[in-house]
Amino acid sequence: xxxxxxxxxxxxxxxxxxxxxxxxxxxxxxxxxxxxxxxxxxxxxxxxxxxxxxxxxxxxxxxxxxxxxxxxxxxxxxxxxxxxxxxxxx
Amino acid sequence: xxxxxxxxxxxxxxxxxxxxxxxxxxxxxxxxxxxxxxxxxxxxxxxxxxxxxxxxxxxxxxxxxxxxxxxxxxxxxxxxxxxxxxxxxxxxxxxxxxxxxxxxxxxxxxxxxxxxxxxxxxxxxxxxxxxxxxxxxxxxxxxxxxxxxxxxxxxxxxxxxxxxxxxxxxxxxxxxxxxxxxxxxxxxxxxxxxxxxxxxxxxxxxxxxxxxxxxxxxxxxxxxxxxxxxxxxxxxxxxxxxxxxxxxxxxxxxxxxxxxxxxxxxxxxxxxxxxxxxxxxxxxxxxxxxxxxxxxxxxxxxxxxxxxxxxxxxxxxxxxxxxxxxxxxxxxxxxxxxxxxxxxxxxxxxxxxxxxxxxxxxxxxxxxxxxxxxxxxxxxxxxxxxxxxxxxxxxxxxxxxxxxxxxxxxxxxxxxxxxxxxxxxxxxxxxxxxxxxxxxxxxxxxxxxxxxxx
Numbered sequence: 001x002x003x004x005x006x007x008x009x010x011x012x013x014x015x016x017x018x019x020x021x022x023x024x025x026x027x028x029x030x031x032x033x034x035x036x037x038x039x040x041x042x043x044x045x046x047x048x049x050x051x052x053x054x055x056x057x058x059x060x061x062x063x064x065x066x067x068x069x070x071x072x073x074x075x076x077x078x079x080x081x082x083x084x085x086x087x088x089x090x
Numbered sequence: 091x092x093x094x095x096x097x098x099x100x101x102x103x104x105x106x107x108x109x110x111x112x113x114x115x116x117x118x119x120x121x122x123x124x125x126x127x128x129x130x131x132x133x134x135x136x137x138x139x140x141x142x143x144x145x146x147x148x149x150x151x152x153x154x155x156x157x158x159x160x161x162x163x164x165x166x167x168x169x170x171x172x173x174x175x176x177x178x179x180x181x182x183x184x185x186x187x188x189x190x191x192x193x194x195x196x197x198x199x200x201x202x203x204x205x206x207x208x209x210x211x212x213x214x215x216x217x218x219x220x221x222x223x224x225x226x227x228x229x230x231x232x233x234x235x236x237x238x239x240x241x242x243x244x245x246x247x248x249x250x251x252x253x254x255x256x257x258x259x260x261x262x263x264x265x266x267x268x269x270x271x272x273x274x275x276x277x278x279x280x281x282x283x284x285x286x287x288x289x290x291x292x293x294x295x296x297x298x299x300x301x302x303x304x305x306x307x308x309x310x311x312x313x314x315x316x317x318x319x320x321x322x323x324x325x326x327x328x329x330x331x332x333x334x335x336x337x338x339x340x341x342x343x344x345x346x347x348x349x350x351x352x353x354x355x356x357x358x359x360x361x362x363x364x365x366x367x368x369x370x371x372x373x374x375x376x377x378x379x380x381x382x383x384x385x386x387x388x389x390x391x392x393x394x395x396x397x398x399x400x401x402x403x404x405x406x407x408x409x410x411x412x413x414x415x416x417x418x419x420x421x422x423x424x425x426x427x428x429x430x431x432x433x434x435x436x437x438x439x440x441x442x443x444x445x446x447x448x449x450x451x452x453x454x455x456x457x458x459x460x461x462x463x464x465x466x467x468x469x470x471x472x473x474x475x476x477x478x479x480x481x482x483x484x485x486x487x488x489x490x491x492x493x494x495x496x497x498x499x500x501x502x503x504x505x506x507x508x509x510x511x512x513x514x515x516x517x518x519x520x521x522x523x524x525x526x527x528x529x530x531x532x533x534x535x536x537x538x539x540x541x542x543x544x
Contacts, residue, residue: 005092005097007097007098007101032091033091035093035094036094037094044094044098045094046093046094046097046098048091048092058155058156059152059155059156062155062156077101077158078158079156079157079158080156080157081092082157082348083100083157083158083159083345083348084092084096084097084100085092086344086345086347086348087096087100087341087344087345088092088096088099088100088341090412
């Protein structure tokens with residue numbers, strides 16, 4: 001499994017999750033977990049996804065998600081899970 | 091599974107608190123490039139560096155992108171050139187030719203510094219060592235990215251005072267050779283006691299002869315992360331303070347360990363060490379001095395500074411060793427003046443002096459680092475300062491270093507601008523009393539009694 005963490009931060013608006021999920025579905029990236037909160041009207045979402053069945057290279061997915069974020073007006077980051085697991089788990 | 095708070099904490103460290111991997115440094119042995127013909131030697135050196143490190147920068151950039159953590163520098167450290175060039179070089183110009191080839195190779199592979207224009211002379215100098223040392227002013231003035239270091243003492247051998255005397259003169263000469271750029275050459279020249287073989291940080295990085303053919307060493311950083319963590323425990327006791335630093339250091343070091351392992355795997359080069367240093371940059375919020383202030387000092391340099399730095403250094407190590415399987419290099423807090431806005435402010439406010447900095451070097455890694463002094467400081471005075479610092483390293487069995495910049499044409503009260511990561515610095519006053527007779531004695535200071543451990 002190639003676990004990847006996607007974070008979305010920005011002003012809340014209609015259809016953020018829909019657009020991100022559509023992109024992931026189109027690219028055969030499976031969502032394992034979603035958590036989402038609104039802090040002071042700021043939309044804050046984290047997704048754990050598995051991209052082992054996606055044909056696209058990591059960098060391409062990251063760039064396309066970043067571009068999608070700009071379209072919606074939010075910041076989308078895509079990072080490999082290890083960075084978080086290493087830092088927060090012994 | 092990882093939760094949203096943990097993800098946000100990590101990303102906040104990167105985005106707001108300047109968490110980064112300061113450097114991925116590839117150590118390359120040049121021992122197999124030794125040749126009695128200088129042209130052959132130069133060709134072998136260029137080829138070995140450019141083939142070994144051809145993917146270093148690209149790999150660093152890829153890893154940074156995938157993990158979302160900036161990797162600020164990609165660098166190369168080499169076998170001390172005095173050993174490599176000894177058989178071929180007959181003049182200082184010969185050695186400078188090697189420096190130029192190193193510079194060219196650094197440009198070719200895209201690294202911003204290449205270290206190892208070095209000599210290890212803690213007990214004595216071979217003719218090649220001396221020739222290399224004498225070529226340093228020329229080498230640093232005709233290259234851009236080459237860094238030089240000279241190890242003049244160790245706990246096992248004592249201090250080579252002939253080399254200390256010579257280095258005082260060489261630092262002056264390097265300042266003179268590079269006076270058009272505010273004596274910038276001296277910012278790339280370090281004098282060491284107990285220099286580590288696997289230090290990834292410039293300007294003192296070299297690839298020791300105890301190392302493998304190639305190795306990946308990583309230096310992490312994160313003064314801003316520690317400072318922010320400490321903001322949340324204001325007024326708490328020392329136990330809470332130390333625990334907070336330790337936990338933060340653990341997290342920061344884990345990032346370094348991950349990046350080091352990943353770089354090692356992708357490049358097919360063995361992983362060496364993670365250097366746990368807290369390395370500041372001139373960026374606001376990336377300062378070791380600010381941590382000292384957060385611990386409770388009005389300015390770095392105030393009474394209590396040495397104690398605060400001692401505990402900081404110790405907790406960084408305690409948190410860090412648990413996070414990495416191999417720890418090495420300098421591992422501790424760096425206190426360069428010009429590269430740390432908080433230090434610069436402390437000097438400007440009159441809180442921090444050269445003498446206090448010397449005391450601070452007893453309890454943290456490295457030593458008198460990136461300190462601008464008046465351009466008319468005598469060579470023997472510089473040698474005296476070096477000798478003091480080397481003595482601290484020798485007796486305390488730790489690495490100490492001196493990187494002083496006597497800025498030609500400038501005096502106390504003026505400021506010097508080095509640019510980029512090297513920052514800027516107010517010129518600090520130096521004790522005006524002489525030490526000529528001491529420095530001119532010649533010979534070496536014997537190893538201290540506690541070096542006889544066999």
